[in-house]
Amino acid sequence: MNIDLILQHVSRYIQLDKNEAELFISMLKQKTIPRKGFLLRQGDICKTESFIIRGCLRTYSIDENGVEHIVMFGIEDWWVGDLYSFLSQSPASYFIDALEETELLQISKPHLDELYEKVPKFERFFRVLFQNAFITQQNRINQNLSFTAEQRYLEFIHKYPQLELRIPQKQIAAYLGITPVFLSMLRKKFALK
Secondary structure: OOOHHHHHHHHOOOOOOHHHHHHHHHOOEEEEEOOOOEEEOOOOEOOEEEEEEEOEEEEEEEOOOOOEEEEEEEEOOOEEOOHHHHHHOOEOOOEEEEOOOEEEEEEEHHHHHHHHHHOOHHHHHHHHHHHHHHHHHHHHHHHHHHOOHHHHHHHHHHHOOOHHHHOOHHHHHHHHOOOHHHHHHHHHHHHHO
16 A cells, blocks of 8 residues: 555644554555546445545536536545535535546545544644635635636646646536637637747
């Protein structure tokens, strides 16, 4: 199991002694999702929070007209899951699938609850993680409501410069709420500058 990346990630927020790190590692399950495979389907219950070791996932919903609405992408060193479904153990609102073969380390809700009891500093770690996710979601909502398509695209390439090279144009367009044709026009416009 490749654990170096997740331990480095955790150490940015909390310091673990050897026993705490071993307990945490013992609660993780490794999973590989093939390209186009699903981590979660809408309506299922999200049973784990997943840390991405390698690969790329997208979280999205599909409206009544069959249009995909991408909420987020996830790449190495990021956590992904349907947080509401995970915390409430209710049906998921989103699909999560792999745009590339993806290797994950997962922790279940019962293991996370046990971890909180045995290593209380993990409550701080996940609180910070969930707060950051909330802030990111609020910023994304605000941008979708108040930014032009051009501003949303510029923010995307500024915030995630390498992601644009890994994700198909139609997926980026769905994330930005624009058509692939309009995204192509924006790309050409900024390539000329």
